[in-house]
Amino acid sequence: MKMPRKLVIIGGGVAGTSAALQARKVDRDAEITLINREKHPEYSRCGLPHLISGIISKPESLIVHSQAALEQMMKIKLLLETEAVKIDMNEKIVTAKNVRTNRQTQHPFDSLVLATGAKPSTPPIEGLNGKSGVYKLRTLEDAFEIAEAARASRSAAILGGSLIGMELAEALTRLGLKVTLIHRSSEILSPMLDPDMGRLVRLKAEDEGVKFMLETTILKVAGERKIEAVETANGEILPVDMLIITTGTDPDVDLAVRSGLKIGRNRGIVVDSRMCAGVEGVYAAGDCVEYQDAVSGEPSLIQLGTVAVRMGRVAGANAAGAHEIMPPLAGTTTANLFGLEIGSVGLTMRDIQRRGLPPPKFGKASTLTKPEYYPGGKPITMKVLVNPESLKIMGGQAVGGENVAQRINVLALAIQQNLKIDALMKLETCYAPSVAPIWDPLILSAENAYRKLKFE
């Protein structure tokens, strides 16, 4: 009789849990152990800002697969509040430790998936240590803490103008707090939007009451035991009841480093197209991994739920004996901020510049989502970046009223399939007065780019 395959997965977030579920689909008999340092099985991390705002009222609804479902239906052994502390690559044994009892356990494996995720980065701020009223948002417990603090606060500073910072700004504004967002770049949402597009979102947020301090950061916090004010690099002192730091997340690769796995220039674990981390039978997936993007072909750190779930599936399938390939990443992302849908895919102007790629021509169109004569159309602005040499689409961004996400999906398909700008110009888009305009902003932005390519 063949021994069942032993599969250990470190990290119970979306990448790890997807890996476990996919491994179960591939191998019905494998012994699958999922080591999760958190208190709860996988929950929707992207749902946390909406839990704080109160739009989602039941925290337990964020848990996608309950412990019972994972254990009884999928036969996955789930160890909660358990942290992997050591991997013996020769003996193929993971040593784990219960974070409450400190009791250690040993988990032999035939194949292993590292899905250790990321941890919030903490910038050097004077006076931060030991002060209450300072938060980060990564886990469900973090969300509970912020929600509780917000109920007792009248003002908040948020440090970091990326998506999560903006979602928190919206959530806290909704709860009645006076919110100031401090961001080091010249415009918010710089990882996904060019400044001209990010500006549209900021103006809307300002209309809704958020105050912005751009091109600066927090140097100091003041207060006795509890934070009372923040001091920015340009000397402004802002009294606040709470501070949330959302300056990005670093791949959590401590265990990978200790285990001798290769770390890349983006500080993520290096994997091949099967998500193998350089040691036979050892895979990695999710926010702790760097992987080639579809535009430049270079390793990138794209920490998105959509990417993590797809990487997890590929890693889990391969760890269970399949042969699946992870395609290069498009980096498709969307959100709804203050009623404004936004979306992005591929590279921004800044990404392109940093990678030393040819400066793109960009096409831009601002129009309505319905014909002018039909009531209810909403303003939308789309932007598409085109490689002037290959004519391939390098990136796309949209800010506006409705249907943004699926327009970005059209661009994602174009980018993943290496299509040129003419494919977009010739796209036969849907038209109906009550649904979409006869010339979609997708086409108009492509035509605008084409004119610049031809005449500039």
Next chain:
Amino acid sequence: MKMPRKLVIIGGGVAGTSAALQARKVDRDAEITLINREKHPEYSRCGLPHLISGIISKPESLIVHSQAALEQMMKIKLLLETEAVKIDMNEKIVTAKNVRTNRQTQHPFDSLVLATGAKPSTPPIEGLNGKSGVYKLRTLEDAFEIAEAARASRSAAILGGSLIGMELAEALTRLGLKVTLIHRSSEILSPMLDPDMGRLVRLKAEDEGVKFMLETTILKVAGERKIEAVETANGEILPVDMLIITTGTDPDVDLAVRSGLKIGRNRGIVVDSRMCAGVEGVYAAGDCVEYQDAVSGEPSLIQLGTVAVRMGRVAGANAAGAHEIMPPLAGTTTANLFGLEIGSVGLTMRDIQRRGLPPPKFGKASTLTKPEYYPGGKPITMKVLVNPESLKIMGGQAVGGENVAQRINVLALAIQQNLKIDALMKLETCYAPSVAPIWDPLILSAENAYRKLKFE
């Protein structure tokens, strides 16, 4: 000095007007004459049902380019209420007639665009002749007549369950009429949706009060001067105050036939990829033309505004001396019926069967447009048809709450670019709880198709 090019366009609808405007962009000096048999310059034909329902309150808002804009800004000579009655292909002269005065005029041309559109087909119904209360919907005047009649009516029969019939059913229901829709097929919307998908729309319309009589037609109408009842093929007699016939439109090719142009097996004018109708300098565009579809490569009659406007642009550019190519047609279409967004692209199961193509495998997914834990997600059903030999996408359909049109645009890009089902499975779609689910119905339907291809 070079003589300016003389360009005559027959037909002032969307294809003809787009041709005129595009010709002007290509050739600033051309003498462009646009012969339009209607009273008004081009208006949005797709807006007419919404004018009847009252959602659009100003008919003049449907006119995209006013006579003044066309004549003064674009220097296009617009002849309204004028019909082209003869084309002398040797002498290159169009003879036109004012439909009110009967006065004839002659229009010499260097190049010509036929954009004569289509006319509503009239099925053989006994007792129809000379009876009032019977309508069709093609022109702005038709819409005014129907709107006026509806105000004085309590019940209406609609013959024909295609998109325009359904849009009228919704408009009249909204106005408080009791509406019965009679359709010869087993399910409504058969030109764009398979029966399982059309059924979802019918059930919704039934909920909203529309009565359906399927797999039958009207044989007779009763009444003295005015219609009082209709009699169906299966013997039912239905008392009604008005009848609207929407059994499709035939290409209006009378003039093309008289001028010796080639008509294809779909009864449309045959054109090459430059929209040239077989005689040098003579082009055709819009509902009067048949053209290859992107899935089968065979000539098809795809009478959509999106197609007409694109054909018009290519024909107009080429008539003015450019060299533009019309891509094969995807047949992308959308609508909002009773609050249900619907969309379709490529071929239906019936289209595929009729063309003798390999019977497709289809994938289907019914899900919510947002994650379950986030409030406000709406049910959506997507279906994708795949060629079992080439694995290429042959068609796609969607019925559901939101963002349908842009999901169909993703499939349109896939079909126009000849992509295989795995391109869709690997699509990195947008995800955010407030916007879109982590596994988009696009992906789920593709995965469902893939499983059938692999295991059936």
